[in-house]
Amino acid sequence: MKKTINYRFVFLIIISGFFLSINVQNLYAQETKKNTIRLKADYIKTMNKEIAFNLRASSKVDGSNIDVANIELTVFNEYNDDSVKLGSTITDSEGKSTFVVNDLNLIKPDSTGLYNILVSFKGNDAYKRASKSVTYKDATIEAKIITKDSVNYITATLKDTATDSVLSDQILNVQVQRLFRPLRIGPEFNSTDESGTIIVPIEEGIPGVDGMLTFEVVLKDNDDYGTVKAQVTAALGTPVVDESTFDERTMWSPRNKTPLFLLIVPNLITLGIWGIIIYLILNLVKIKKS
Amino acid sequence: MKNYDTLLNDLAPQKFGRKGVIWTTLLVVVSIAGIIAYIDQVIQGQVVTNMSDYALWGVYISNFVFFVATSFVSTITVAVLRLTKNAWRTPIVRIAEIISVAAIIMAGLTIMIDMGRPDRLLYLFIYGRMQSPIIWDVIIIPTFMAIALLLLYFPLLPDFALLKKHFKNTKPKLSKWYGLLSLNWTGSDAQKSIHIKSIHLISLLIIPAGFMLQTVDAWLFSTLFRVGWDSTNMGAYFISGAAVAGIGALITVLYVIRRSYNLENYITDFHFDKLGKFLALTCLIYLYFNINEYLIPEFTSKKEEITHLNVLVTGEYAPLFWFVIVGGLVIPIIVLFFKKGRSPLAIFWVSILVVLGSWWKRYLIVTPTLLHPFLPIQGVPEAWRHYFPSLHEWLITAATLAMCLLIITILVRYLPVIPIQRTADEQEQLKTGKNLES
Numbered sequence: 001m002k003k004t005i006n007y008r009f010v011f012l013i014i015i016s017g018f019f020l021s022i023n024v025q026n027l028y029a030q031e032t033k034k035n036t037i038r039l040k041a042d043y044i045k046t047m048n049k050e051i052a053f054n055l056r057a058s059s060k061v062d063g064s065n066i067d068v069a070n071i072e073l074t075v076f077n078e079y080n081d082d083s084v085k086l087g088s089t090i091t092d093s094e095g096k097s098t099f100v101v102n103d104l105n106l107i108k109p110d111s112t113g114l115y116n117i118l119v120s121f122k123g124n125d126a127y128k129r130a131s132k133s134v135t136y137k138d139a140t141i142e143a144k145i146i147t148k149d150s151v152n153y154i155t156a157t158l159k160d161t162a163t164d165s166v167l168s169d170q171i172l173n174v175q176v177q178r179l180f181r182p183l184r185i186g187p188e189f190n191s192t193d194e195s196g197t198i199i200v201p202i203e204e205g206i207p208g209v210d211g212m213l214t215f216e217v218v219l220k221d222n223d224d225y226g227t228v229k230a231q232v233t234a235a236l237g238t239p240v241v242d243e244s245t246f247d248e249r250t251m252w253s254p255r256n257k258t259p260l261f262l263l264i265v266p267n268l269i270t271l272g273i274w275g276i277i278i279y280l281i282l283n284l285v286k287i288k289k290s
Numbered sequence: 291m292k293n294y295d296t297l298l299n300d301l302a303p304q305k306f307g308r309k310g311v312i313w314t315t316l317l318v319v320v321s322i323a324g325i326i327a328y329i330d331q332v333i334q335g336q337v338v339t340n341m342s343d344y345a346l347w348g349v350y351i352s353n354f355v356f357f358v359a360t361s362f363v364s365t366i367t368v369a370v371l372r373l374t375k376n377a378w379r380t381p382i383v384r385i386a387e388i389i390s391v392a393a394i395i396m397a398g399l400t401i402m403i404d405m406g407r408p409d410r411l412l413y414l415f416i417y418g419r420m421q422s423p424i425i426w427d428v429i430i431i432p433t434f435m436a437i438a439l440l441l442l443y444f445p446l447l448p449d450f451a452l453l454k455k456h457f458k459n460t461k462p463k464l465s466k467w468y469g470l471l472s473l474n475w476t477g478s479d480a481q482k483s484i485h486i487k488s489i490h491l492i493s494l495l496i497i498p499a500g501f502m503l504q505t506v507d508a509w510l511f512s513t514l515f516r517v518g519w520d521s522t523n524m525g526a527y528f529i530s531g532a533a534v535a536g537i538g539a540l541i542t543v544l545y546v547i548r549r550s551y552n553l554e555n556y557i558t559d560f561h562f563d564k565l566g567k568f569l570a571l572t573c574l575i576y577l578y579f580n581i582n583e584y585l586i587p588e589f590t591s592k593k594e595e596i597t598h599l600n601v602l603v604t605g606e607y608a609p610l611f612w613f614v615i616v617g618g619l620v621i622p623i624i625v626l627f628f629k630k631g632r633s634p635l636a637i638f639w640v641s642i643l644v645v646l647g648s649w650w651k652r653y654l655i656v657t658p659t660l661l662h663p664f665l666p667i668q669g670v671p672e673a674w675r676h677y678f679p680s681l682h683e684w685l686i687t688a689a690t691l692a693m694c695l696l697i698i699t700i701l702v703r704y705l706p707v708i709p710i711q712r713t714a715d716e717q718e719q720l721k722t723g724k725n726l727e728s
Binding site for chain 2: 251252253254255258259262263266267269270273274276277279280281283284286287288289290
C-alpha cells in the first residue's frame with residue numbers, strides 16, 4: 001500500500017519550529033547580562049599639525065578589568081546646544097584607538113570659549129551604551145631655536161588662545177624625538193616665567209639622520225588645556241653615519257650579494273678539481289681504447 | 291715469471307661461508323629495520339626523534355661527522371703512504387679505499403636523514419648561499435666521493451683483467467662483468483703509462499680534497515659562535531681526529547678480512563706493527579689537540595666555557611668524556627707503545643676501542659654544546675636541557691652503520707681485497723731487484 005505524506009502537517013511543524021527557535025533566541029538574549037564600559041579620552045594638540053584624541057575602552061567583567069576591542073566610538077563636538085559628529089573610530093585589540101582631526105579649525109568652542117567633545121558608544125549585545133565628555137581650553141605654544149654666544153637654545157612661549165594672554169608658572173617639557181621614546185633635554189622642570197616663556201640650552205652631539213633633530217616642547221596633561229605640543233626641526237645634531245651594509249657584498253647578505261672572493265675562489269677550486277676528475281674519467285676512456 | 295695462479299687462488303674474490311652469510315643477513319635485517327624507522331620519520335616528521343629547539347643536531351649529525359672522519363682513511367693510508375713510497379702499504383690500500391668509499395656514501399645519506407624534508411635537498415643547490423659552510427659541505431662531499439671512487443677503481447683495472455681470465459671457465463657470467471670493468475686492460479705500455487699517471491694524480495688530488503672535506507666539516511661548527519665550537523683549533527682537530535677514526539676502522543676491517551680469508555701470508559704481523567705505530571702517532575697528535583681544546587678554556591675560565599667543561603668533565607657527560615679520552619686515546623697509546631700491543635689480536639681490540647671512542651667523541655662534540663645556548667629560551671621544558679636519541683634515531687643510526695658495513699662486505703665479496711697485479715709485480719721485483727714504477 002502506498003504511503004501518502006500529509007504536506008500540510010509537515011509544513012506546520014517546520015513553521016512552528018522556526019518560530020519557536022526565534023523565541024528561544026530572544027529568551028537567551030534577554031537573559032544575557034550586559035557589562036558597563038568605561039571610556040577614557042585624552043586630548044593632544046600638536047601645533048600647526050593636528051588634534052588627536054587618545055581613546056580607551058575597558059570594562060570590569062567577572063571582577064577583572066578587560067580591554068574592550070572592536071567597538072565603534074563616535075566623536076561629537078558639542079557647542080551652542082548643537083552636537084556635530086566629527087567621525088567614528090574602532091578600538092583595537094587593546095581597547096585603544098586614536099581619533100585624529102587634521103583641520104585645527106574644525107572643532108568649535110562654545111560661547112564661554114570652552115571646547116566640548118563627547119565620545120559615545122551606542123551599546124551592543126554585550127555592553128551597555130556609554131559616553132565620555134572632554135572639555136578643554138585652547139592653548140598655543142610658539143617654539144623657536146635661538147643662538148647666543150655660540151650656544152643653541154630652544155625657547156617657547158605658552159599662551160591661552162582665547163584671551164591671547166601668556167600663561168606663567170606652567171611646566172613645559174623639552175625633548176627630542178627618538179625612535180622609541182623621546183629624549184628629555186635641559187632641566188627636569190622648566191616653569192614658564194611671567195612672560196610665559198622658557199629657555200633651554202641644547203646639548204651638542206645628539207645624533208640625527210643628516211644631523212636633523214626634531215625638538216618638542218610639551219605642556220603635558222594639563223587640567224585646563226590637555227596636552228599641547230610644539231615641534232621645531234633644525235640641523236643641530238651630529239649626522240648619523242649610515243652603517244648599513246644592505247647594498248654591500250657581505251658574509252651575511254643574500255646569495256645575489258655574495259662577496260666576490262667567495263664566488264671566485266671556491267668556484268675556481270671546485271672547477272679545478274672537477275676538471276681533473278673529468279680528465280681522469282677521460283683517461284679511463286683512453287685506456288679502454290688503447 | 292710471476293706466480294699468478296697462487297696469487298689468484300689466494301686473492302680472487304670468494305663466496306661467503308656460513309659466517310659470511312649470517313653476517314650479511316644480520317646487516318640486511320638491521321638496514322631494513324632502519325629503513326622502516328626512517329619511512330616512519332618522514333611520514334610523522336622529526337617529532338619521532340628526541341631533538342628539540344635546543345638539541346637541533348643530534349645523533350644523526352654526530353654519526354655524519356664520524357662517517358666523514360672515517361672516509362679520511364684513503365687520504366692518509368693510500369695517498370700519503372704512496373707519495374712517501376712506503377712499499378708496505380700494498381696489502382692494505384684496497385681495504386682503505388673500500389672503507390673510504392663506503393663511509394663517504396653513508397655520510398652523504400646521513401645528512402639527508404637529518405633533514406626534516408629530504409625532498410628539499412634540491413633547495414641547497416637552488417637557493418644555497420656561498421657564504422654558508424653547509425654549501426661548501428654540499429660541494430665537497432660529492433667531489434670527495436668521485437675522487438674516492440676513482441682511487442678505488444683505477445688500481446683495480448689490471449686486477450679485473452686477471453679476474454676475467456681466472457673466472458672464464460668456472461664463472462663465465464662473473465668473468466664477463468670483470469671483463470667489462472677491466473676496460474679492455476691488456477697491460478700495454480700505453481695503458482700502463484696512462485694508468486700510472488692517473489693513479490699518481492688521484493693520490494695528489496685526494497690529499498687536498500680530504501683536508502678540505504675535514505676542514506669544511508670542522509668549519510660547520512667553528513663558524514658558529516658557540517661554546518665548544520668557537521675555536522680556531524677545529525680544522526686541525528678534526529683532521530687529526532679523522533686520522534684516528536680512519537686508521538682504527540682500517541685495522542678493525544683488516545683483521546676481520548685477514549681471518550675470514552686466511553690472508554696471513556699477505557697481511558702479516560709486520561703490517562699490523564706498522565699500522566699500530568701509525569695509529570699511536572695519530573692518537574698522540576689527536577690527544578695533543580684535545581689538550582689544546584680543553585685546557586686553554588679551563589685556564590681562561592670564561593663562565594660559559596667552564597659550564598660547558600664541567601658538564602663534560604664532571605657532569606652529565608663525564609662517563610662518556612672519560613671513556614673517549616682514556617679508552618679511546620690514552621689506553622690505545624700506552625698499549626701501542628709495546629710491541630706485543632701491536633700484535634694483530636691486541637691491535638684489533640685496541641682499534642675497536644678507538645673506533646668506539648671516535649664515534650662517541652663526535653657525539654660529545656655535537657650534543658653538549660647545543661644544550662647550553664648563549665641565549666637560553668625562557669621557560670623551556672626541562673627535557674630540552676637533556677638529549678638522548680629516541681628509538682627511531684637509534685634504529686636509523688644503526689642502519690646507516692650497518693649499510694656502511696654492508697657496502698664494505700659486498701665490495702669485499704666481489705673485489706680482490708689485496709691488489710693482485712701489484713703484489714705480483716712486487717714479487718717480481720724481489721726476484722729481479724728492479725724498482726717498481728708506481
